[in-house]
Amino acid sequence: MKTMPLLLTITSIVIVTWPITTFAELTSTTDLSNPVYSSLNHGPLATAEKAFQSAQYLTARPALNTTLLKDPFSYEFATTVDALSVVSGSATSATSNSNPEPVTTPLTQNSSGVVGMVDFIAEFNTDAANLWQNGLFFLYTTLTFGAAPSTSGLHKTSNIDAGGNTLRVIEAWYEHHFSVSQFSALIGWHDFNSEFYVTEYANLFTHAGFQMGQTLASYRRPSNYPVTTPGLRIKNALSNSSYLQFALYDGTTSTSAINKVIEFNVSPSDGVFLAAESTYFKGNPRKAGYTKLAAGAWYLLANSRNPTLPNAGAYVLAEASAGMNLGLFFKFSQTRLDDNQYDQFYTAGLNYRGIFLQRKNDLLGIGIMHTRQSNAYLTTQTGSRKPFFAAESALEITYVAQVMDWLKLQPTFQYIHNSRINPASVNTAVIGLRTQAIF
Numbered sequence: 001m002k003t004m005p006l007l008l009t010i011t012s013i014v015i016v017t018w019p020i021t022t023f024a025e026l027t028s029t030t031d032l033s034n035p036v037y038s039s040l041n042h043g044p045l046a047t048a049e050k051a052f053q054s055a056q057y058l059t060a061r062p063a064l065n066t067t068l069l070k071d072p073f074s075y076e077f078a079t080t081v082d083a084l085s086v087v088s089g090s091a092t093s094a095t096s097n098s099n100p101e102p103v104t105t106p107l108t109q110n111s112s113g114v115v116g117m118v119d120f121i122a123e124f125n126t127d128a129a130n131l132w133q134n135g136l137f138f139l140y141t142t143l144t145f146g147a148a149p150s151t152s153g154l155h156k157t158s159n160i161d162a163g164g165n166t167l168r169v170i171e172a173w174y175e176h177h178f179s180v181s182q183f184s185a186l187i188g189w190h191d192f193n194s195e196f197y198v199t200e201y202a203n204l205f206t207h208a209g210f211q212m213g214q215t216l217a218s219y220r221r222p223s224n225y226p227v228t229t230p231g232l233r234i235k236n237a238l239s240n241s242s243y244l245q246f247a248l249y250d251g252t253t254s255t256s257a258i259n260k261v262i263e264f265n266v267s268p269s270d271g272v273f274l275a276a277e278s279t280y281f282k283g284n285p286r287k288a289g290y291t292k293l294a295a296g297a298w299y300l301l302a303n304s305r306n307p308t309l310p311n312a313g314a315y316v317l318a319e320a321s322a323g324m325n326l327g328l329f330f331k332f333s334q335t336r337l338d339d340n341q342y343d344q345f346y347t348a349g350l351n352y353r354g355i356f357l358q359r360k361n362d363l364l365g366i367g368i369m370h371t372r373q374s375n376a377y378l379t380t381q382t383g384s385r386k387p388f389f390a391a392e393s394a395l396e397i398t399y400v401a402q403v404m405d406w407l408k409l410q411p412t413f414q415y416i417h418n419s420r421i422n423p424a425s426v427n428t429a430v431i432g433l434r435t436q437a438i439f
Contacts, residue, residue, distance in 0.1 A: 072129035073122065077439040081116035082158040082206060082432055086149050089416070089428030113149040115161045117142045134177035140170045144226070151428045153416040154342075154371055154392055155209035158432070162226035169262040170225055186233040189262065192222040192247065195233065196277050196296060199319045200285045201329040201351045204365040206412050206434055207396045213345030214371050215313055215333045222273050222298070223249040231273075242280045249273040251300055271301040283321070286353075290321040312336050327351040335374075343374035349396075363400040368393065393417040410434035 119142045126135030145165045148158040162168070173188025193212050202210045216222060223229040231249035238244060251271030277296035283289040300311040315333035322328060330348045349367025354360040372391040398412040414430040
């Protein structure tokens, strides 16, 4: 029961002291040759597609490198389609606004589904357009269609499943870099998980839980795909290998916004979601010697059960390459114990590149995750509402085959243990195939 205060204390110390210890590394010779194509780390497709690219160079850049963005306007089209089938266990009916509670039924035959998205990502660079220095406009829109088969698990089987056929603006922001102070500010609709609580190796997986577990995604989730809210993110590059970032978002991602092109419903009654993260990194995820360590905390000024109470949590993460081909990752998060159903979330796994000699660019991924219900919540459940299981675990094994420069095929296997932490449910196995094309 004392783990959460201890974790919050450690996280606070790291966030406060890390800038002091790394500030001395700042010199006038700060490396400005880092890649700057910021869209690489935005959206479920973008992060999964480029899991081995050096996103930390992208997010920690001290200033825009205009030599790499010679054209004022750049854009990219991409499409992703997941075909999934529940081959054993139980399936649930799809939820809707009129029927928010899924209905679990034993699986008597394969429950299958197809879900997809078509992305349009665009950037406008003010430097290259000869307007003003160090400015970047970014737009990320997606057209989603279909529905993945639901299981009785806590997370969706596909991280691109947005809940229906809709057109959405996921991100629309302006970022400005102040080169003198190594400081940047971003304002607009922004995905929290594109820069906070993210590990590149975990983004290889298709199961939604590997991006952001229930400790953050349940109840009033932060601004995150598929519904984002306006916010402000500020970042200070402390050195070539460390940065400190803060963010403030509207506190509610309303379920009514799921069918809107963009969420404009901002109100003081929504509360405010605050986040801070301190990060150290070095190297490139595709090469030996890569390391990323981060500690963060978040605070919600309105609580999902009682708007008069705050909510809070903290997290730590680590990832590193072990040689040229192997990447390892670990993430842990915890919420306040007194008013959250899920108090702890763990995920860990590996990526291996070139397991077959003739397929040197292919990737193998093996990941596990574990979500635990809080003791405070379990004690409130009695009778038929009392869950039999205190935790749910999941395993995913996936393989990404680089078929052509613009095409990837990704078969996947998921196994969910103690599905939905409910004795009425059973362990569930899911197989699928993701197809990704970029134009």
